[in-house]
Amino acid sequence: MTDFFKNIPAIKYEGPNSTNEFAFRHYNPDEVILGKRMEDHLRFAAAYWHSFAWPGTDPFGGQTLERAWFGDTMAHAKLKADVAFEMFDILGVPFYAFHDADARPEGKTFAESLRNLEEIVDYLGVKQSTHKTQLLWGTANLFSHRRWMSGAATNPDPDVYAFAAATVKSCMDATMKLGGQNYVLWGGREGYETLLNTDMKAERDHAGRFLQQVVEYKYKIGFKGAILIEPKPQEPSKHQYDYDVATVYGFLKDFGLEKEVQTNIEQGHAILAGHSFEHEIATAAALGIFGSIDMNRNDYQSGWDTDQFPNNHAEKAVAFYEILRAGGYKTGGTNFDAKIRRQSLDPEDLILAHVGGMDTCARALKSAMALMQSGEMEAARNTRYAGWNTAAAKSMLTGSLDAAAARVPAENLDPQPISGRQERLENLWNRFV
Numbered sequence: 001m002t003d004f005f006k007n008i009p010a011i012k013y014e015g016p017n018s019t020n021e022f023a024f025r026h027y028n029p030d031e032v033i034l035g036k037r038m039e040d041h042l043r044f045a046a047a048y049w050h051s052f053a054w055p056g057t058d059p060f061g062g063q064t065l066e067r068a069w070f071g072d073t074m075a076h077a078k079l080k081a082d083v084a085f086e087m088f089d090i091l092g093v094p095f096y097a098f099h100d101a102d103a104r105p106e107g108k109t110f111a112e113s114l115r116n117l118e119e120i121v122d123y124l125g126v127k128q129s130t131h132k133t134q135l136l137w138g139t140a141n142l143f144s145h146r147r148w149m150s151g152a153a154t155n156p157d158p159d160v161y162a163f164a165a166a167t168v169k170s171c172m173d174a175t176m177k178l179g180g181q182n183y184v185l186w187g188g189r190e191g192y193e194t195l196l197n198t199d200m201k202a203e204r205d206h207a208g209r210f211l212q213q214v215v216e217y218k219y220k221i222g223f224k225g226a227i228l229i230e231p232k233p234q235e236p237s238k239h240q241y242d243y244d245v246a247t248v249y250g251f252l253k254d255f256g257l258e259k260e261v262q263t264n265i266e267q268g269h270a271i272l273a274g275h276s277f278e279h280e281i282a283t284a285a286a287l288g289i290f291g292s293i294d295m296n297r298n299d300y301q302s303g304w305d306t307d308q309f310p311n312n313h314a315e316k317a318v319a320f321y322e323i324l325r326a327g328g329y330k331t332g333g334t335n336f337d338a339k340i341r342r343q344s345l346d347p348e349d350l351i352l353a354h355v356g357g358m359d360t361c362a363r364a365l366k367s368a369m370a371l372m373q374s375g376e377m378e379a380a381r382n383t384r385y386a387g388w389n390t391a392a393a394k395s396m397l398t399g400s401l402d403a404a405a406a407r408v409p410a411e412n413l414d415p416q417p418i419s420g421r422q423e424r425l426e427n428l429w430n431r432f433v
C-alpha cells in the first residue's frame with residue numbers, strides 16, 4: 001500500500017438520500033436493470049493519463065500537481081501503477097485505459113522505450129491478476145513527443161511512419177498481452193497546421209494504408225478485441241482528418257475497413273465538431289460502427305476540449321438512450337477521459353471527481369432505461385414512420401423514380417403535413433430525468 005489515498009474508504013452505494021460524500025447515490029453495480037447488472041451496462045473505465053500522468057499544466061501555466069510518482073525511472077512508473085490500482089480498487093471500476101507514454105518512461109532509443117514498456121506491462125499484468133480492474137483499451141501516444149509534431153502515419157518523413165508502425169505494433173502487443181478488449185487510435189497530429197505545406201491526398205492515403213496494416217496485424221497476432229478510431233475535428237491540429245463519425249465512416253469505406261473498425265466517441269469532441277454527443281452515437285449506430293465512448297464534458301463557454309468530469313445527468317441521459325437503442329456496449333465501455341481542474345490538488349478531489357462522474361452516468365442510464373421500458377418514445381417514433389409499412393410505400397424504394405412519380409396522379413395523392421410533436425416529446429423526456 002502507498003500512502004497517497006490514505007484514509008479514503010472504498011466507495012459503496014448508499015442510495016439517493018445519503019449525505020456521505022464518499023458514497024454512491026445512484027451507481028449500484030449489482031442492481032439488475034433490463035436483465036443486466038448496472039456494472040455490466042456501464043462498463044466504467046478510468047483513464048491513466050488524466051489521473052496519473054497529467055501534471056496540471058495548461059497553455060499558460062506549468063505544473064500544479066505534485067506527485068511522488070512524477071519522474072522518469074522505472075521505480076516511478078511502478079509507484080504510479082501501485083497508486084492507480086489503489087484508486088481503481090477504491091472506486092470499484094471494472095476497467096482502465098492507458099497510452100504507452102502514460103505508463104512507462106521514455107527511453108533514449110526506441111529499444112529502451114520498448115524495454116520499459118514491456119517491463120511495466122508485466123507489472124500491470126500482475127496487478128490485473130490480483131485486482132478486479134482489467135484493461136478496456138490500450139493505445140499509443142503519437143502526439144506528445146516532438147518527433148510527432150508533423151504527424152505520425154501522415155508525417156511527410158517516411159522514417160516517422162516507420163516509427164509510428166513500431167510504436168503502434170508495440171502497443172497492440174501490450175494490449176493483447178494484458179487482455180485488452182479494444183485498441184484505440186486517436187490521431188491528434190494526423191491533420192495539418194496549414195494547407196500551404198500539406199499534400200492532403202498523400203497524407204490521407206498513408207493514413208488509410210496504415211489503418212489497413214493495423215487491421216492486418218490484429219489478425220496476424222490473433223488479437224480478439226475491436227479496433228476503434230476516435231474522431232476529433234481539431235486540437236491540437238488546426239484540422240484533423242478523423243473530423244467526426246460521418247467523416248470517419250467515409251474514410252473507412254474508402255479503404256475497405258467499415259466492417260473492421262468502429263468508433264470511440266467522446267462527448268467533448270462531438271461538441272467541438274458542432275454536433276451533440278447523442279448525434280455522434282446515433283450516427284455511428286446507424287452506420288454500424290458504434291464501439292465505445294470517452295465520457296467527459298467541455299466548458300460550454302471556453303470552446304476548448306476541457307475534459308471535465310460529467311455532472312449533468314439530464315444531458316447524459318439522451319446519450320445513454322442512444323447507446324441503449326444501439327443495443328448497448330459489446331467490447332466498449334464508458335471511459336472517463338476526464339481530468340480534475342489544475343487547482344484540485346488533493347487526493348480526495350481525484351476520487352470524488354470519479355464518484356460524481358459515475359453517479360451522473362448511473363442516474364442518466366436509469367432515466368434512459370425507464371424511458372426505454374415505458375416504450376412511449378419508440379411508439380411515437382414508430383407512428384411517425386408507420387406509412388412506410390405499406391406495400392405501396394416499400395415498392396417505391398425498389399422501383400424507379402418515374403414509378404414513384406406515377407403514384408401521384410394514379411392515387412390522387414395530396415399529402416397533408418403532420419405535427420412533429422417536438423415539445424410533447426421533450427415533455428415526455430422530462431418525466432423521466
Ligand code: XLS
Pocket residue numbers: 099139184186188230232266294305337
Ligand atoms: C484527446 C483524446 C485522447 C484519446 C486517446 O483529445 O481524447 O485522450 O482518448 O489518445
Ligand code: NI
Pocket residue numbers: 266268269305307337
Ligand atoms: Ni479528448
Ligand code: NI
Pocket residue numbers: 186230266294337
Ligand atoms: Ni478521448
